[in-house]
Amino acid sequence: MTTKKNLLAYLFAGLFITCITGACSKNDAPAPEEEEKEEFTIINEYTKQDTNGVVYVTDYPLDQAAITEVHTYTDFTYFDFNSNAFVSIDKAKSPTDWDIAFKGKDGSNIFMNGFAFNNHFEDPLEGDNRVAYLRGDFDAIETVPEESVFTHRYSLQVNTAALAAEQYNIWAVSENSNDNNLITFTPIPEHLAVYKLTDGRYVKFKMISIYKGALTTPTPQDYQTKRGFISFKYYITEEGSTDLTTKK
Structure with a gap:
């Protein structure tokens, strides 16, 4: 028992x-581990958008064969903020199908659809986009500047360091090399633009590079072998909003 x-x-x-x-x-x-959230949404082969709404275009190849560089509408590559995409040449004369245009085979000068672009066409365009050129960190610019800062008379361009120190509408410093007169375009980190579109929305825009691989410290030789691949980023406000916050 x-x-x-x-x-x-x-x-x-x-x-x-x-x-x-x-x-x-x-x-x-x-x-159980939480699923990792996608940091970016892929829009197309060259374009993606992060969780804060910033769109990145990287290494878009300019069509070297199509650009004639004879100062007509075929001398430019056109981009539309509304569709986050480049548009075809046949839409170039439309005042509503594009917002900015990259000039020539390297795309170093950027024109907007409006006053500054009209002298490149036989007939004036009807677009009236405006732009404010600013200095500061992209994420630190959190609100649209005063209306008085906006203009429709200038393009975003490259120029010498001396001129860049005085003018805000220069995104990169151009330098001639003693090596066969080769050129480099080095971005100015603190220069950016805010576009006011005809529908009242605002676009915070930062040009990054014209070199393959989004190079920001190119060599003179890079201009011969890697130019013509443009990279930039931007953020579009909601209609009626002046909030440019991109770091949340």
Whole structure:
């Protein structure tokens, strides 16, 4: 009898220990890992958008064969903020199908659809986009500047360091090299633009590079082998909003 009682006691004790051990194992098991959120949404081969709404265009290749550089509408590559895409040449004369245009085979000068671009067409365009050229960190510019800062008379361009120190509408410093007169365009980190579109929305815009691989410290040789691949980023406000916050 005693043996049976002891046997039962051992069985109950073993069961109790098993239950406790099992409970502990469950409690000690690591919590399931949360799925990683996608940092970017892919728009197309060259374009993506981050979770804060900033759109990045990287290494878009300018069509070297199509650009004639004879100062007509075929001398430019056109981009539309509304569709986050480049548009075809046949839409170039439309005042509503594009917002900015990159000039020539390297795309270093950027014109907007409006006053500054009209002298390159036989007939004036009807677009009336405006632009404010600013200095500061892209994410630090959180609100649209005063209306008086906006103009429709200038393009975003490259120029010498001396002129860049005085004027805000110069996104990169151009330098001639003694090596066969090769040129480099080095971006100015603190220069950017805010476009006011005809529908009242605002676009915070930062030109990054005209070199393949989004180079920001190019060599003179890079101009010969890697130019004509443009990279930039921008953020579009909601209609009626002046909030340019991109770091949330």
